[in-house]
Amino acid sequence: MLIVALVLSLLMFFFLFHFRKIARKNIFRHMAIMYMILFGFLSIGIGSYYVYNANLPTLFNAIFQDKQVQLHTSKKSKLINKSNISYQIEAPVIKQFPELPRGCEVTSLSMLLQFHDIEVNKMETAEKIKKDETSYTKKNGVIHFGDPNVGFVGDMYNISNPGYGVYHKPLYQLTKDYVGDKALDITGKPFDSVIELVAQGKPVVVITNITYKALPDTNFITWQTPNGPLDVTMKLHAVLVTGFDSKSIYFNDPYDGTQKKAPRQEFVSAWEQMGNQAISIK
Numbered sequence: 001m002l003i004v005a006l007v008l009s010l011l012m013f014f015f016l017f018h019f020r021k022i023a024r025k026n027i028f029r030h031m032a033i034m035y036m037i038l039f040g041f042l043s044i045g046i047g048s049y050y051v052y053n054a055n056l057p058t059l060f061n062a063i064f065q066d067k068q069v070q071l072h073t074s075k076k077s078k079l080i081n082k083s084n085i086s087y088q089i090e091a092p093v094i095k096q097f098p099e100l101p102r103g104c105e106v107t108s109l110s111m112l113l114q115f116h117d118i119e120v121n122k123m124e125t126a127e128k129i130k131k132d133e134t135s136y137t138k139k140n141g142v143i144h145f146g147d148p149n150v151g152f153v154g155d156m157y158n159i160s161n162p163g164y165g166v167y168h169k170p171l172y173q174l175t176k177d178y179v180g181d182k183a184l185d186i187t188g189k190p191f192d193s194v195i196e197l198v199a200q201g202k203p204v205v206v207i208t209n210i211t212y213k214a215l216p217d218t219n220f221i222t223w224q225t226p227n228g229p230l231d232v233t234m235k236l237h238a239v240l241v242t243g244f245d246s247k248s249i250y251f252n253d254p255y256d257g258t259q260k261k262a263p264r265q266e267f268v269s270a271w272e273q274m275g276n277q278a279i280s281i282k
Helices: 002-022 026-053 056-064 104-115 122-128 168-182 191-199 264-273
Strands: 079-083 086-089 137-139 142-144 183-185 204-209 220-225 228-233 236-244 248-253 258-263 278-281
Touching: 086 191, 104 122, 104 168, 104 204, 104 236, 104 278, 122 168, 168 183, 168 278, 191 204, 191 236, 191 264, 191 278, 204 264, 236 258, 248 264, 258 264
Parallel strands: 142 220
Antiparallel strands: 079 086, 086 236, 137 142, 183 278, 204 236, 204 278, 220 228, 236 248, 248 258
């Protein structure tokens, strides 16, 4: 509505400016001048409001940063500027079920690779991801199992068998197998690094949990791996981040093959709880 008011105010200003010149009586000229002042101030006020509320750093970053995608018409790389501070990337959406009930990480990676025009599917990434072959055992109440930092832990295909998932290192290595030095592992960096990549038109695979908010300590257990103890949660999940605004994070969810959003701060807290793990491609 403010944009409409701004346009109408400008049109009225220029109409009255022209009318003032052709008016024959002084009273009409004076009225035209008064209304010109009124609509002039109205236009300035509305314009100032937009400048004051604009997120100029983000806007300038989107315009001037190297390799920034700016409303390209490419099917795979279109970055849509929904508002001053809202971006969303069009990326493939793939469902992990029914073939990969524990395959959220490799399915999210498949979405990322397909976005970059790599011909691959979730079954291929599931087969190629490095595995940690450590068997599940429980001795004296202590669980012994694999390390997701080494490879996928347990059975990805059958939920009835013990299994867990995989973390950023094996995902990064598999990404490098497909794209070489273009692979990016920004694990350990703040979430602003994820936002920066998305603003450049580059979706990001992140490790989170299925609730998309920080979990209580009761949702974590500790088991022994060949590399030492590890705290894990059976609510482990991975998604492809495709957008953001001031209040929400947008992502492709392999769990049900849909596009979703979650409250921004809750999503970031869940991601940080899982170690700030994130993978992308230049």
